[in-house]
Amino acid sequence: MPAIDLPDADLYFDPLYLPVSEADLLFEHLLHQTDWQEDCIKIFGKEYLQPRLTALYATNKNPYSYSGLTLQPAPFPEPILKIKNKLQNDFGIQFTTCLLNLYRNGEDSNGWHADNERELGKQPKIASISLGATRKFKLKHIYNKSLKHDIMLPHRSLLLMQGNTQHFWKHQIPKTKKLVGPRINLTFRIIKNDKQKI
Numbered sequence: 001m002p003a004i005d006l007p008d009a010d011l012y013f014d015p016l017y018l019p020v021s022e023a024d025l026l027f028e029h030l031l032h033q034t035d036w037q038e039d040c041i042k043i044f045g046k047e048y049l050q051p052r053l054t055a056l057y058a059t060n061k062n063p064y065s066y067s068g069l070t071l072q073p074a075p076f077p078e079p080i081l082k083i084k085n086k087l088q089n090d091f092g093i094q095f096t097t098c099l100l101n102l103y104r105n106g107e108d109s110n111g112w113h114a115d116n117e118r119e120l121g122k123q124p125k126i127a128s129i130s131l132g133a134t135r136k137f138k139l140k141h142i143y144n145k146s147l148k149h150d151i152m153l154p155h156r157s158l159l160l161m162q163g164n165t166q167h168f169w170k171h172q173i174p175k176t177k178k179l180v181g182p183r184i185n186l187t188f189r190i191i192k193n194d195k196q197k198i
């Protein structure tokens with residue numbers, strides 16, 4: 001699988017990771033069958049409605065907390081479990097958790113952040129699958145402001161982030177004025193119990 005060659009990052013990108021028919025079915029299924037949540041997040045003590053919808057699934061009961069928000073997982077639905085198993089077969093990574101994001105249109109977004117929460121461990125491994133509309137994924141180096149990179153994430157693509165990526169880079173999905181339909185992103189993560197040393 002092609003690596004994306006950026007300093008202080010460990011990124012792989014496969015634009016054709018899922019077969020088209022599987023990706024099409026999965027997109028329609030998740031769009032209509034998911035119990036999408038519209039959550040409030042806290043930024044500098046102020047509450048905002050998150051500009052996208054989310055859902056959380058896991059093989060365990062460990063919650064995931066970010067931006068002052070704690071999500072409790074539901075058990076994995078069959079079609080997502082299938083992808084989790086495929087990722088395990090292909091990369092030998094045993095993910096525990098999947099956070100789904102639904103970007104309803106170009107107004108929905110995900111602000112600059114690194115996925116560096118304690119419960120993700122020291123070198124978080126995150127497998128991100130995209131379905132539906134293509135959106136731009138922007139990366140910027142935290143310490144060297146001249147380092148930036150954009151990746152268009154199309155339907156059925158996989159972006160794998162691991163190693164030091166979350167220590168040195170932030171990422172975002174910006175809003176866009178282009179007319180875009182819904183996009184679903186599945187981010188598989190490993191979330192151990194908060195209390196245990198990892």
Ligand SMILES: O=C(O)CCC(=O)C(=O)O
Nearest residue numbers: 101110115128173185187
């Ligand atoms: O939608 C995406 O591609 C990125 C999602 C993301 O960064 C996250 O959920 O942490």
Ligand SMILES: [Fe+2]
Nearest residue numbers: 113114115171
């Ligand atoms: Fe992220």
